[in-house]
Amino acid sequence: MAQKIDKVYQDAVTSGLLPGVSVFAGDRDGNILYSKSLGKASLKEGREDLPFTASTISAIASMSKLMTSVAVLQCVEDGTLDLDADVKPLLPEIGKHGVITGFDDDKNSAILSPNTVGTTAITLRMLLSHTSGHEYDWFSPLLAKWRASRNEQPWTGPTVEHKSVLPLVFPPGTGFAYGAGHDWAGKAVEVATRMSLEEFMRARIWTPLGVEEDASFYPKTKEGMKHRMADLSTLNEKGEPPAVDANFDILFGGTDCLGGAGVFCSAQAYYTFLSAVLRRDPRLLTQESYTELFRPQLDEKCEQALNDYLVLDDAHAHLLGCRIPESIRKTWCFAGLVAKEGQEGRFAKGTTFWGGVPSCQWFIDHETGICGAAVCQILPPMHPGVIALHEELQRGVFGMVEGKYPRSL
Known part of the structure; x- marks a missing residue:
């Protein structure tokens, strides 16, 4: 073999x-x-x-996503994160554009439902399961048009917010799309622990395993x-x-x-x-x-x-x-x-x-x-x-x- x-x-x-x-x-x-x-x-x-x-x-x-899922569950064990709590208090920018439902080519403008996101909280469980409504903009024709209408390039910029403050492609918890849920979840770890994800993984994953x-x-x-x-x-x-x-x-x-x-x-x-x-x-x-x-x-x-x-x-x-x-x-x-x-x-x-x-x-x-x-x-x-x-x-x-x-x- x-x-x-x-x-x-x-x-x-x-x-x-x-x-x-x-x-x-x-x-x-x-x-x-x-x-x-x-x-x-x-x-x-x-x-x-x-x-x-x-x-x-x-x-x-x-x-990297598997490591971040482990880090989130470590925080859940510690009591610093909750899989089913609304992440908005930790991540105020998340979901702020609402849900994109179409694009008006004549007006070069996305059709957004700003209130839809308010009906269901985005949770860490959703972020780690790709059911939060987030999709990578390089993977979505609708989000690519939304980016272009703002003179922006997909998935560029230094921070999670630059890359992933996007319209959702469906209301949270109602579908599946592959997106930046783990980037947001990693940011939640940072906010909850007051450590960078680098510091947290080094202390809780890499050093215990001898791979720091x-x-x-x-x-x-x-x-x-x-x-x-x-x-x-x-x-x-x-x-x-x-x-x-x-x-x-x-x-x-x-x-x-x-x-x-x-x-x-x-x-x-x-x-x-x-x-x-x-x-x-x-x-x-x-x-x-x-x-x-x-x-x-x-x-x-x-x-x-x-x-x-x-x-x-x-x-x-x-x-x-x-x-x-x-x-x-x-x-x-x-x-x-x-x-x-x-x-x-x-x-x-x-x-x-x-x-x-x-x-x-x-x-x-x-x-x-x-x-x-x-x-x-x-x-x-x-x-x-x-x-x-x-x-x-x-x-x-x-x-x-x-x-x-x-x-x-």
């Missing part, structure tokens, strides 16, 4: 599809079942000799990290190799700690975190909080909205679908996307997935007792050919241990 996984990634590096990658997978007993680092960390002139290793610092983008020198929102300011940073690369307009240097700012000018997209860390550090979550390590959360982390959060209406959203078009399927067959029903938990059924030879029922823009991906298969993370730095986002490689990782590791663990937690 390991040799087959080796070949999949080695062929991708040889072909130029991937400049470099670092991969880890392990089991519930804490054993590392597979690890491999290949290729280069950069194609930038003058840095081409930098190898991609397990300690290479990479942008993990939306793989390998994770940060601000790696360029860290002497021990900045020289280990990978650079983003990109394939051509058709998504074909060979990759070239991208010269791309993944944060689009962001300087806040962006809980939904802003962590940089090594593959080994992320796997250490992921493995702790699989094993329900008490250094991070209580057992009750782990149950909440992985509990499906969507009611029937929102679950249907999620499944419709995932097949809305090719972009939604590629960016969000994790190559899970359309026939498998999905739901959402605070950790990520949940497959309600298994896929033969790949994962069991209830497996949780998510990824990040540079075609990174993680999975936790609770029933089979395994988890894994693949970290690379390649655009375009969630490239189907690269996500297919990560599927082969999942299949390979699943085959190593299928049947070893009882199918229950």
Whole structure:
């Protein structure tokens, strides 16, 4: 199995599809079942000799969301946050534009329902479940028009407020859309604790796990990290190799700690975190909080909205679908996307997935007792050919241990 996984990634590096990658997978007993680092960390002139290793610092983008969900639940345990309280007192700018229902092209003006948002409070539960009504403006044609009408660019600016004070695309709690809920949730952690999200995660997640020198929102300011940073690369307009240097700012000018997209860390550090979550390590959360982390959060209406959203078009399927067959029903938990059924030879029922823009991906298969993370730095986002490689990782590791663990937690 390991040799087959080796070949999949080695062929991708040889072909130029991937400049470099670092991969880890392990089991519930804490054993590392597979690890491999290949290729280069950069194609930038003058840095081409930098190898991609397990300690290479990479942008993990939306793989940050799982860390932020853990941070929020730590605050809930502390009594400083409440999953079901209105977040408006903590985040006064949130939802202030109301709900966008259309756009008048003749007037170059959005059609907004300013009072609709007042009927239902936005809660942390909604923010962590993508049911708050927020959608990324780069993902929504309506919000793109709203931005353009204000002479603004999507998802730019230094702060969460610059990027994410947007009209909602539906009243809170009534649908599903992928957006900046975790950025807002991270901001709530900061307000409630009077610490930056960097400080909080360092104290409560990274240091307890021994990865504090390998994770940060601000790696360029860290002497021990900045020289280990990978650079983003990109394939051509058709998504074909060979990759070239991208010269791309993944944060689009962001300087806040962006809980939904802003962590940089090594593959080994992320796997250490992921493995702790699989094993329900008490250094991070209580057992009750782990149950909440992985509990499906969507009611029937929102679950249907999620499944419709995932097949809305090719972009939604590629960016969000994790190559899970359309026939498998999905739901959402605070950790990520949940497959309600298994896929033969790949994962069991209830497996949780998510990824990040540079075609990174993680999975936790609770029933089979395994988890894994693949970290690379390649655009375009969630490239189907690269996500297919990560599927082969999942299949390979699943085959190593299928049947070893009882199918229950």
